[in-house]
Structure formats: structure tokens, C-alpha cells
Amino acid sequence: MSDCIFCKIAAREIGSTVVYEDEEFLAFRDINPVAPTHVLLIPKKHVSSLLEVPEQDAPLMGRMLTLAAKLAGQLGLAEDGFRVVINTGKNGGQTVEHLHFHLLGGRALQWPPG
Numbered sequence: 001m002s003d004c005i006f007c008k009i010a011a012r013e014i015g016s017t018v019v020y021e022d023e024e025f026l027a028f029r030d031i032n033p034v035a036p037t038h039v040l041l042i043p044k045k046h047v048s049s050l051l052e053v054p055e056q057d058a059p060l061m062g063r064m065l066t067l068a069a070k071l072a073g074q075l076g077l078a079e080d081g082f083r084v085v086i087n088t089g090k091n092g093g094q095t096v097e098h099l100h101f102h103l104l105g106g107r108a109l110q111w112p113p114g
Helices: 005-010 055-074
Strands: 018-021 025-029 037-043 082-085 101-105
Touching: 005 025, 005 037, 018 055, 025 055, 037 055, 055 082, 055 101
Parallel strands: none
Antiparallel strands: 018 025, 025 037, 037 101, 082 101
């Protein structure tokens, strides 16, 4: 999507601090982190939200979740724990209409989140 900021980041039209990239996914540091480690993991394919994932993309979402766990290990979060958050819709806190996982860690995270 041409006006999507995450699509522009994936296309390298907008700079970011990339921590991982492959053919399907990009992971980069959040510009407004809420934890010592705050990485966004996106599919390069534009999907507006979790509600918009077509059933045929279920394998892609499975790989994305597996990748989130792998990145947590690479970023040193696995031993003490981490959180994966998917905000969906306005009341869910989604501010960018491109599906993304927030990978959060590096400190004790509180519950409920907000």
C-alpha cells in the first residue's frame, strides 16, 4: 500500500533500525519504545490488521509467531521473559494499519497492560 508507513519501511523508502529481515518479514526497533527492547515485526505483505488475515495466510502467521520467539532469543529476552502484542483496531490501540507484532522485554512488564 503506497501510503502505509510500514510498507515504506519494508521498501526502504523510510529508514529504520532493522534487527532482522528475510523474504517475508522485517523486524525493526520502535521509534517510541515502551520497554528497553521494543521491536516491531511486520509481514512485508500488506495486511491491515489481524482481522484482515485471509485463511490462506495462516502458514505465514504461524511463521511470524515462530520468528517472534526466535528474535526474542536473539535479543536476549528468552531467559527472563517477554511479551508479544498485536493491537487491533482503534480501541485495541492500533495506530498503523499494517499488521505488526510488538516484541517487548528487558524489564518486568505489568498486567493488565492498560
